Amino acid sequence: MFAPFAPGTVHHPLTAPVGPLTPATEVGLRYPTRLNAMALHPGAIAEDRHLVYDAGEVVFSVARFHHVRVRRRGPGAGLALHPSVARPDLVAHAARIMCAALGVPCDLEVAVESDPLPVHAGFGSSSSLIAAVAAAVNHLYGRPVDRADLLPYLTANHGEEHGSLPGMLTPVQCIGGSAASGLYPGGVQVVAGRGTVVLAVDVPEHLSLVIGVPRGREEQPTDALMAAEIAHFDRFRATGERWSPTIAFRMLHEAMPAALRGDLGPLGSLVFDYRFRMGSIENCSFSYPGLTGLARELEPLWDEKAVTVLSLSSVGPAFFALTGDPDRCAARFAELDMEVVRARPHNGTYEETGFTR
Known part of the structure; x- marks a missing residue:
């Protein structure tokens, strides 16, 4: 499998055009988590193509949220994470790869609070956290990266805390459902190859x-x-x-x-x-x-x-x-x-x- 890497490493640069930057001073948002019901092509989960996986999936968006606040800092101030951030390597990775996509210095302050969910139990807590922070940075600058381009960018640059190597990330298959759950409306979504949402519909209220x-x-x-x-x-x-x-x-x-x-x-x-x-x-x-x-x-x-x-x-x-x-x-x-x-x-x-x- 692909080797461990430092937070902020961009393996697949954004190739889509970036719209005009209209930066705000500060933004806050809440981003849903997800449940992954199934893969469309489970064999593709086992392919290592430099962090690109075309397995597809069916996801249900869940009203358990990451609450993110991002504030711009002065030029050259660098990236600062609030002391309460529980998973700093993932938050730093998300902020840095999003700034790289926008072509701006990562002079930001980021705070995150997450609704309680077990880690490594199937909730996509890692990938949804990365998506939440990246979406907040994109929103701070006026959403210059379209969601259809942001989704595959995040999946192709995904990583999670290594475990045995503190401060490093390890590659983990990312198909796109966690990011899609917050970028596209609909309580159930079908994500096909290369992080493409092909169905997004509401879940009936009685369920x-x-x-x-x-x-x-x-x-x-x-x-x-x-x-x-x-x-x-x-x-x-x-x-x-x-x-x-x-x-x-x-x-x-x-x-x-x-x-x-x-x-x-x-x-x-x-x-x-x-x-x-x-x-x-x-x-x-x-x-x-x-x-x-x-x-x-x-x-x-x-x-x-x-x-x-x-x-x-x-x-x-x-x-x-x-x-x-x-x-x-x-x-x-x-x-x-x-x-x-x-x-x-x-x-x-x-x-x-x-x-x-």
């Missing part, structure tokens, strides 16, 4: 999200998780070779047309089959020792039609349900000794808060 995270799980550093995932890459490739044509057909001709009509049922059926019937959960079993057994215990929620969507998020170990019966799902997660998180889908984009241009 909510219930998320379950196994208690007592051992939180592992990124480099250890990546090593475990690499050992399963043959499984990802085999799943992609066998099922990607079926996934593509059902997505294009069943799930997407129905979703555009407000019916998420066919999408939920495809997600369930991908996770529970096509081998995805087995492929992701490295993330938690009891993952496959836990999946079997949750499967009755689908059989009993208690959910519209039931899925692992990313490689887990968090599972989630999109449901009209959240109490029933929460009770089942709790019975299985899972920490329960309830959340609303977020049908909008990121939102400016606290400061006006």
